[in-house]
Amino acid sequence: MVARRSMDMQRLDEDDSSSSAKNEKVGLKRDVGLISGIALIIGTMIGSGIFISPKGMIEGCGSVGLTLILWCLCGLLTTMGALSYAELGTMIPESGGEHAYLMYTFNKVRKNKKPIYKLMNTQGSKSFARVPAFLYDWVALFIIRPTMYAIMAMALGTYAVKPFYPDCPPPDIAVKLVTAVAMCTIAFINSVSVKAATMVQNITTFTKLIALAIISVGGIIMIFKGNTEYLSEGFEGTRNDPQKVAIAFYNGLWAFDGWNSLNFITEELKNPTRNLPRAIMIGIPLTTLCYVLANVGYLAVMSKEEIMISHAVAVTWGERMLGVMSWMIPCFVVASTFGSANGCLFSSGRLCFSAGRDGHFPRILSFLQFDRNTPMPAVMFTLIISLCLIIPGDLSSLIDFFSFASWLFYGITTASLLILRVIEPKTPRPYKVPLPVPIIVLLASIYLVIAPIIQNPGIQFVYAVLFILSGLIIYIPFIYMGIHFKFMDKITIVLQKLLRVAPTDKAR
Numbered sequence: 001m002v003a004r005r006s007m008d009m010q011r012l013d014e015d016d017s018s019s020s021a022k023n024e025k026v027g028l029k030r031d032v033g034l035i036s037g038i039a040l041i042i043g044t045m046i047g048s049g050i051f052i053s054p055k056g057m058i059e060g061c062g063s064v065g066l067t068l069i070l071w072c073l074c075g076l077l078t079t080m081g082a083l084s085y086a087e088l089g090t091m092i093p094e095s096g097g098e099h100a101y102l103m104y105t106f107n108k109v110r111k112n113k114k115p116i117y118k119l120m121n122t123q124g125s126k127s128f129a130r131v132p133a134f135l136y137d138w139v140a141l142f143i144i145r146p147t148m149y150a151i152m153a154m155a156l157g158t159y160a161v162k163p164f165y166p167d168c169p170p171p172d173i174a175v176k177l178v179t180a181v182a183m184c185t186i187a188f189i190n191s192v193s194v195k196a197a198t199m200v201q202n203i204t205t206f207t208k209l210i211a212l213a214i215i216s217v218g219g220i221i222m223i224f225k226g227n228t229e230y231l232s233e234g235f236e237g238t239r240n241d242p243q244k245v246a247i248a249f250y251n252g253l254w255a256f257d258g259w260n261s262l263n264f265i266t267e268e269l270k271n272p273t274r275n276l277p278r279a280i281m282i283g284i285p286l287t288t289l290c291y292v293l294a295n296v297g298y299l300a301v302m303s304k305e306e307i308m309i310s311h312a313v314a315v316t317w318g319e320r321m322l323g324v325m326s327w328m329i330p331c332f333v334v335a336s337t338f339g340s341a342n343g344c345l346f347s348s349g350r351l352c353f354s355a356g357r358d359g360h361f362p363r364i365l366s367f368l369q370f371d372r373n374t375p376m377p378a379v380m381f382t383l384i385i386s387l388c389l390i391i392p393g394d395l396s397s398l399i400d401f402f403s404f405a406s407w408l409f410y411g412i413t414t415a416s417l418l419i420l421r422v423i424e425p426k427t428p429r430p431y432k433v434p435l436p437v438p439i440i441v442l443l444a445s446i447y448l449v450i451a452p453i454i455q456n457p458g459i460q461f462v463y464a465v466l467f468i469l470s471g472l473i474i475y476i477p478f479i480y481m482g483i484h485f486k487f488m489d490k491i492t493i494v495l496q497k498l499l500r501v502a503p504t505d506k507a508r
Contacts, residue, residue: 027504028095028267029194029373034275036198037262041082041283043205044258044343048155050212050294051314051333054255057295058304060248062239064231067304068292070245074252075288077444078259082284084414084438086277089263090430091420093272096354097263097347098140098413102133103358105416108423127480130360131472134479136409137355138471145348146385147402148257152344153179153186154390156337159330179390186342187383190349191369191376194268197346204339211332212290215314218321219297230299237304243455250403253448255291257406258340259284264347264354273430345382352378357504360479364492367501376499401464404449408468411445414438 032040061067085097094100110129157179161170190197223231239245262279266272298307301317310316318329353375356365369376417438420427453461477483496502 027368027373028375030268030270031194032198032265032268033270034279036202037269037275037279038283038286039198039202039205040261040265040343040346041259041279042287043201043208043339044261044347045256045284045287045340046205046208046212046290046336047152047255047258047340048159048333048337049255050291051329051336052155052312054295054298054313055308055310056251057248059308060239060244060246060251062237062244063235064233064299064304065235066238066245067248068295070248070252071291071295072288074249074256075284075291077441078253078256079280079284079288080433080437081410081414081441082259082280083277083433084417084441085260085263086280086431087429087433087438088413088417088420089266089276090273091427093266094354095265095267095350096358097260097351098136098409099133099351099354099358099360100266101413101416102136103130105419106130106132109419130358130479131475132412133358134360134475135468135471136412137351137360138474139405139409139468141348141352141355141361141382142385143467144402144405145344145351146382146389149183149341149344149348149382149386150179150389152337152341153183153386156182156334156341159333159337163327163330176390180387182338182341183383183386183390186338186345187379189342190345190379191372191374193372194374197342200342201339201346204335204342207332208336208339209290211314211329211336212294214322214328215297215317216290216293217297218317219293219300222300222321223296227300230303231296233304246451246455250448250452254403256284256287258343258347260410261343261347264350268350277431345379348382349375349379352381353504362488362492363503364495364501366504367496367499368504369500370502371500377495377501401460401467404452404461404464405468407445407448411442411449414442414445418442 057067057070058064061070085101088101092100092104094104096103106129110127154175157175157177158170160178160182161174164170164174189200259280262269262276262283266276269275298313298317301320302310302313306316307313312333314329314333315326318326322328352361352365353368354366355361356363356367356378365378365381366375367377368374417433421435
């Protein structure tokens with residue numbers, strides 16, 4: 001039966017709110033400090049890629065010199081993108097990242113006379129101002145974030161199982177089972193405690209930095225010993241094919257993805273107006289430095305041809321440099337991917353939480369576990385979608401869509417910063433990025449969206465656009481018109497009792 005949002009649901013919210021308020025209001029707590037924020041950024045970005053397959057960059061560039069330059073350029077672009085997001089995050093201190101910024105901006109465009117930034121769990125918005133934010137939620141929560149989580153977890157599963165099958169590829173069923181167990185374990189940690197999740201992130205980030213330090217220092221030692229044969233090649237062999245260089249650039253940006261993770265948890269960040277820009281300005285340059293030094297470490301020991309044929313570059317490096325201690329490298333890779341997956345789920349849960357709180361997804365997703373103040377329903381939702389994605393096992397078809405959709409919305413969000421500079425020039429901005437920075441990011445985003453279509457036009461891009469636009473089929477009846485099924489209220493009540501969750505207040 002179809003009806004408007006019922007009074008019963010409103011009374012349910014009032015009862016839950018009043019009962020939880022007897023002791024303490026339910027809401028996100030500011031438990032994430034500067035160090036944990038830096039760890040989230042670094043830990044989410046540094047996954048398995050730098051240990052397993054930096055060869056994609058060398059294959060596309062053709063030379064050592066251009067490869068190192070491209071790593072630096074990728075770091076520079078993501079730093080500029082993150083600083084643009086820092087301005088938005090300090091101006092709009094809400095969790096949800098792009099969701100919050102698009103909601104704010106396009107509502108301001110619609111009504112440019114009075115501040116209207118507020119949570120809107122109303123009976124129909126009667127406006128298309130929410131469309132950009134909703135389409136982002138639609139794509140991010142069903143494809144982008146679950147795919148990212150599944151890819152990281154699959155890498156973990158593969159490396160965890162591989163030592164038991166040294167002479168052949170590990171069976172898919174074993175990899176998928178280990179992957180599923182790891183995904184459920186991470187979801188459990190994130191459902192139990194925010195502090196436990198951040199502690200895991202801090203520990204795994206420290207572990208992966210140690211691994212990269214070992215590779216970097218080992219390479220530097222070899223350089224001091226005179227092993228500069230491969231590095232001295234410089235720009236020899238540089239490719240003149242712009243398409244291959246562009247593909248290498250894509251590979252590099254994939255290694256940096258996760259640079260916006262901290263913007264998803266702004267409401268849980270201590271002193272966000274200070275710590276958000278600081279964490280970005282420390283975390284991303286440090287990651288860039290680690291990537292460049294790790295590549296120097298590889299190239300001090302291995303030729304570019306050896307790197308390109310190696311299935312796991314760090315393992316090959318470890319076998320040559322560490323001898324009997326080479327077993328440490330696979331352990332570091334597993335810890336690294338575990339931390340990346342943890343950071344991905346941590347931030348994805350907050351996006352899902354924000355989308356539910358603003359009425360774009362079922363409201364149960366915005367409820368918190370009132371004993372622990374964790375977004376358990378949102379975490380479980382992301383987990384379920386991700387588990388479904390690992391069943392077929394082949395995620396390669398989603399990676400192109402991932403990059404295309406990600407940079408499309410990065411560009412739209414950066415454009416929203418420029419729009420706000422025009423329509424709200426006097427609004428306080430605790431951190432303000434220089435104007436050329438978001439302009440460069442916007443132009444780069446346009447290129448990264450259009451270039452693959454021009455260079456390699458394919459039906460997959462049509463499917464991507466159709467999937468994005470298919471969100472309107474949900475938006476028009478359920479958001480614009482406010483249609484609500486009464487049975488959803490009963491499902492919400494059952495889930496509230498089962499999960500012990502309640503409606504939320506803003507972070508304090």
